[in-house]
Amino acid sequence: MYQHRPRRPAHSLRAEAAFHTRLADAGAQLLEPVWLGNATPHRIRCAAGHLCAPRPSNVQQGQGLCRTCARKDPAAASAAFLERLAAVGAVLLEPLWLGVHTPHLIRCATGHISHRRPSAVRRSGRVCRACRGPRRPG
Known part of the structure; x- marks a missing residue:
């Protein structure tokens, strides 16, 4: 049987697009199969190869993708x-x-x-x- 999936709000779609843009600009690879939301950590591999899990909202605020690369690990x-x-x-x-x-x-x-x-x-x-x-x- 067909299940109706509710449409995502426009702000969620914008947040996802902005996160993907930041990842692409930084040369990082998203490892999550689906968008988990702006406040949920997403697994990524940074350009240096480190595995990390930043929250998209933190990345948008300028906190960076990778703690190791930022010397905060x-x-x-x-x-x-x-x-x-x-x-x-x-x-x-x-x-x-x-x-x-x-x-x-x-x-x-x-x-x-x-x-x-x-x-x-x-x-x-x-x-x-x-x-x-x-x-x-x-």
Whole structure:
């Protein structure tokens, strides 16, 4: 038997079209088979290949598609910080990730113990203030 599907409001159609346009402009691929609504996260693959699920309304407000590409993904920030420490022979002395703006207890390769914010390490490239190095290459 035929079921009548109600027509979607014009604002919903406009929101969907705008979201598709943003995805196309950013080189992202929509992974959802149907429109889920403006306030529901939609699975996408960003141009860099990250899987993410932004809400179309947030994207329209300028919040971006991918947290990893926007440097707002805590797991990616933690991994990058640990990679930087390992690259220069430093060790994180705390078991938990405290966030990018919170100082973490670190022992540098020469044995100095200090508190450094991951955001400061990323910005300056320096893990240790006492020995002023090593600095980020490049």
